[in-house]
Amino acid sequence: MLKIEGLSVNYGSLRALADVDLDVHDQGVLHGIIGPNGAGKSTLLDAACGRRRPTAGLVRYRGEDITKRSVAWRRRNGMSRSFQRTSIFPDLTVREQLELVAAHLGDDRLDDIIRLMDLGSYLDQQAGRIAYGVQRRVDVALALLGRPNILLMDEPGAGLSAVETLRLFEHLRELVSEQKIVAVVVEHDVEAVFACCGMVTVLDLGRHLATGTPAEIRKDSRVIAAYLGSAA
Amino acid sequence: MIALLIANSLALASLLIMLASGLALIYGLRDVINFGHGALYMLGAYLGYTVAKVTGFWLALLIVPILLALVGIVLEFLVLRPLKSRSHIEVALVTLGLGIILGQIIIFIYGGEARSIDAPAILSGSVTVLGLSYPVYRVFLILMGLGSCVSLAVWLRFTSSGLFVRAVSQDPGVARMMGINSDQLSLLVTSLSAAFAGIAGVLAGPYLSIDPGMDIVMIVDCLIIVVIGGTGSIAGAIIAALLFGFVQVAGSVFLPNVAALVPYVLLMIVLLIAPGGIGRGRVLN
Amino acid sequence: MSLLRIEALFAGYGASTVLHGADLTIEAGESVAVVGRNGAGKSTLLLSLFRETNVTGGAIWVGDTRIERMPGYTAAKLGISIAPQGRRLLPNLTVRENLLLGKATGRAGPWDLRSIFKLFPVLEERAGQMGTMLSGGQQQMLAIGRALMANPNLLLLDEPSEGLSPVLVDGLVDTLIDIRKAGTGVLVVEQHLSLVKRAAERFVILSKGEVVGAGPIELIGAAENQALMAL
Amino acid sequence: QESVKVGVLLIDSGPLAGLKESQTNAVNLAIEHVNAAGGVMGKKLEADFITYPGTPDTAVDGATRAIQKNGAVFITGMDTSAVSPALAAKLPALKALMLEVFAQADGLTGKGCSTNLFRVNVSDSIIMGAVKDFLKTQGVKKWDILAVDYAAGRDAADKFKTLVAGLGGSVGKVLFAPSGTADFGAKISELGNDPAEGLFVTIFGSDAINLAKQQQQFGLFKKYKMVLGNSFVIPQVLPAMGESVLGVYQPLGFVPGFPGAKAEAFVKAWKEKYNGQLPPYTAADQYAAIELMAASLNKAKSTDVNALRSALEGLKATTVLGDVEIRAGDHQTIRPMAINQIVAGSDGKPTYEIKKIEAGSDIIPAVDPACKM
Amino acid sequence: MLGHASSSFRVPAAIVAGAILFGLGGVLPGYLASDFTLKLANEGLLLGLLALSVAFLMSEAGLVALGAASIYGGSGYLFAIAMSEWGMSPGAAIVFAFLAVVAYGAVLGALIVRTNPLAFMMLTLAAGEMIRHVVMLEAVHDYTGGADGLVVSFKGAILGMQAADFANPQHFWPIGWTAVWLIGVTLWSVSRSRLGATLRAVRQNEERMRFSGFNTYVPRVVAYILVNAVAAVSGLLHVLNAGFVSPESLGLGVSTNALVAALMGGTAGSVGPLAGGLIFAFAQDEFGARGATQLLTGAAIVLFIVVFPRGVVGGLVAAVRRVLPGIDRPRGKT
């Protein structure tokens, strides 16, 4: 479904991502990405969704090379993402922005998503004025609209409690397996990742370190040293 | 000929630099597009005329900026602070209205007749540099203009008080959380900006005419420079003013028929290539 | 005399009130966690110290100074520093400049550029870069570093673990324990109890703008407290 | 009705705003004198002052208000060459006459002449006529030209070239500076490199002051035998130019010291009323316009527009400007001009010294055949 | 059930009330007001239209245009030149002028809507001032009349009206009134349409819009073309009414007046800017009669903006809401 080949991204002289390959083909399974801060996880998502032009490498979607496609094109063709830095419409109410996007993308499951993200009691509040954790949920909700085929999520659990993050991951797992879509989730809450992801990729210093099932990754000594620490 | 051309464009640019720096200061650090800046410059020039008559040019160059700084303080307390929650354009238009009122008050006091200040004796001759004879006053203008603005940029860039001023401009709330007295620094910025208009006004006296239309002539040019320079960047404004001065002087020599269009073309080219301007936040904002 | 005493605080944004009579006291060298679900008013509580909110009733004492009507920079001058939620870095300042802002009050102490760079080495590598060019977790380090630079009497951290990798959370916990031992008070708002459990001595549960529960940290996992937190 | 009203338009923004005060003073003084001498048709003459920002739309609004709301029969005052045609086009419908005292463009009494507009001030061609007559005796043959890059400046440059050629001279450099030029350094250097004998300058307003001051720092005018201004050193800018323009020649329609009893009395009255100042030529033109209005009203014995128009056409009168005649063919006033040189006055301040008075009939061109009323 | 019935009753009621207001407003002033008052009112309406175009872009797209005058005056020049130089009939000249300036606006818009708001403001200012200077260039003096402008009188009729009819305030009023209604209602519906919602969302978070699958560029270009069309209509009506064009009508002064009028009246909605235009026109006239146009204008700008943060109309609406709570409650608030 989503295939990344030899992807490199430079920020000036800094090489944030160096020749990374990633093949996410398992539909219906959450694919987790973990790695130390600055490992290049967000950069990988940025390059995959068109927010940043890669310095080298290809992004393939259903076999087609989409490296040069616009963000809006990718979104209309089913590639969607949420942001690490919350990105919502601060002056619109929660309802207004969800409805606007849902209408544009022809999605009739708005109510389900509102329920999933537990936004029912905030619908008529201006999004810029709700608690940070709720804004994060609006951000994720915006990404879930429009029946995406590929869901790229950047720390959806940030700002939520451990319990809530776990619950969100469980919901995501259900959603993904129900709709047979591909989902890539970057997250530091390793409990949630190991509990819900079918596959986990570890990045470090812009390079691909390991890919495997949660159990394999959890045991990997390199991953423990670079990333997990006492959480292992 | 080319050397003379550059020297002449430097003289014009120096005045523009001082005005544009003041404007960039209050825009970049205080987030106010001050359409009344031209009126402050005009006030500086007329006050310079009056003060210079009594005390001579040199003291006027000292006193007038202080007077203008006081005007800046009034502006801060009476206008900018009460209106801080309003949109940019509303505040901009209020400053426009205040500028009109100030201009009218000046005409009421001084009448419509144009005035001028004589340069002090030591600045009135000419010097010979590299075989070219060039008026001393212009050399002085260039040194003053570049000197004051470069020191302004250095202060902002390399001192800790400059750092705090920049912090206040970007997020007054965070600056306060860090223990910075943001009100005090905002006041400093506003009065400094006005003081720069005052210096420019006095320096313009022996070089340009002091008359009721002088504010409007300058303000559009300065806005262009500030925007070319990049939102509120002093260093950008300096470079932009030099570029602007050169393009304008060169335009009037080589393309006299369309010289009036040249500044606008310059603006369009720069902004279409780099919408953030040349400085693009290198120094501030 | 307490480091910080908040008494029956009412505060909010514009006309709406978020805190309805919250109380909280912190002593020197104490480490307190404030927990509660999204929208409970945790961040509002912290921001009220800096007049970032609209305080309509109650009192805030720092030492023997009552500050809720004083200018927003007073708390910092009295030795309180904060790493706010959402980081709030200044986008056009470099990493170094962002850190130096922490020094605005001029308080001396163990934290300076060198010790911050030792704690978060990546910040030294990026010292000349704009703060917002960092990755999310690196920005979080910068925000925490900036708060530490002030050498505070009381350190406020609003969800410091957000975006930090587990190893770094470990490091942060160690740091918090160290600075508490040095006599600095710590007030941490946190969703992830793993950090709270290791770094705080007691907790306060906030719900709908009121303190609904409190206790020593060992009891935070108790069913009744979990229920209060979900309120 | 007790009085006859005159709508006086005044500009209060931009560079012309400075002239508002003397214009008002001139109207007030003239009306005072007219009323003291018995008024018009036994009634008092009264001014209705209206300020506007200098644009054609607002000028038309102001004139409409004066005429329709306040009953004015004449419009006069400050305008620009963009305002006058717009006003002139509206006057027939508004049923009022305008006595122009400001705009100099030839077209107003040429190709674009208009039934309800009469011009009291001089036109560009009249000034050139005066210049030509004066230069015949001066013997300066080779000229440079510096003019504003504007219709008026280009027009003046062309006319001057023809004029110099007609006198057997030649023109060297012809430079144009955009209106609003702050720095004349480049032009000054270019001229100073290789100056001709004479320099003809058509630069106005604050640009003129900038030029005067900057050329002094470079010593440009000293390099010429004769510097001749065209609306360059006018009284409103002379104090600001100061010594920088000593020696420059400048034709003006009126200066204090102008011959004639009325002119003398006018200067005296002005000095008395306005604490010792001297009236600029614009004030004299405005004063004369009011005098001509009064004369036409008394001649027509009616406020009917058609009657007043016939009274004005061909009207001969003695005014502060001397003996003048309004030419029926194009509504241009035939009037004398003074050629002056700037010299240091008794108080050390620069002032005008009249070198020659050119008679009106000598300097006015024939009626433009393009003018069809 | 009940709510449904009452709302379906309310819509036709609003339309009927609007129609009556429109009819009365189109006819009555002709009988009641003096020529002079009507003339000012006509100018106020046209300035109001220009203000409406500026306000629409401001409130929907968050962009401040300082070049509205170049479209306004430019259409007038083209109309005049098309007739005098290219021998077009008045009707053809109007259509030509309209299409030409709108096409110009489209090209300009395509270039500049991508930039940030300040850059946009300065680019429109620069483009406008350039046009003002171009008109005064020596090379085109014969077409444009340079600084002196052009007196525009046409022979023949447009929609059965002669030049003299357009100049007559009595006859012009119904035309201006109708145009204002048509345009006001159109812009109001656009702002409530999907396009309006898209523009407002783009203004708040352009990146999120792209990541929601929206094209964020085309809607802004469309909005810019739309407001330019409004400015062109205003300019054409102005030249028909006033009978002349001059460089001043292209200048920054007119653009700022429109901006000031918009903010005085209130930028949200269609009524505010139109009211602002009328207030501005009448106020300027009164100020002129008092002999201090500039001073009083400056004071009025400051006063109005300081006292009415959402404009006079915004302020009135808020006041009415306060006195009669429950009237026209925003949806969803309980």
Ligand SMILES: Nc1ncnc2c1ncn2[C@@H]1O[C@H](COP(=O)(O)OP(=O)(O)OP(=O)(O)O)[C@@H](O)[C@H]1O
């Ligand atoms: N806009 C930028 N300019 C320069 N460098 C950047 C920029 N964005 C990120 N970087 C650098 O690129 C590297 C990778 O950043 P990225 O955001 O992809 O990390 P990440 O894995 O998402 O980390 P985190 O877990 O902290 O979010 C980091 O070292 C970061 O400092």
Ligand SMILES: Nc1ncnc2c1ncn2[C@@H]1O[C@H](COP(=O)(O)OP(=O)(O)OP(=O)(O)O)[C@@H](O)[C@H]1O
């Ligand atoms: N800027 C604001 N304007 C208006 N209301 C606000 C604003 N910020 C927060 N609120 C409101 O205040 C309440 C408390 O918010 P606060 O940010 O303090 O919650 P929190 O406990 O920190 O939540 P989180 O865990 O999500 O950070 C929320 O209901 C929110 O809607």
Ligand SMILES: [Mg+2]
């Ligand atoms: Mg990241």
Ligand SMILES: [Mg+2]
């Ligand atoms: Mg919070």
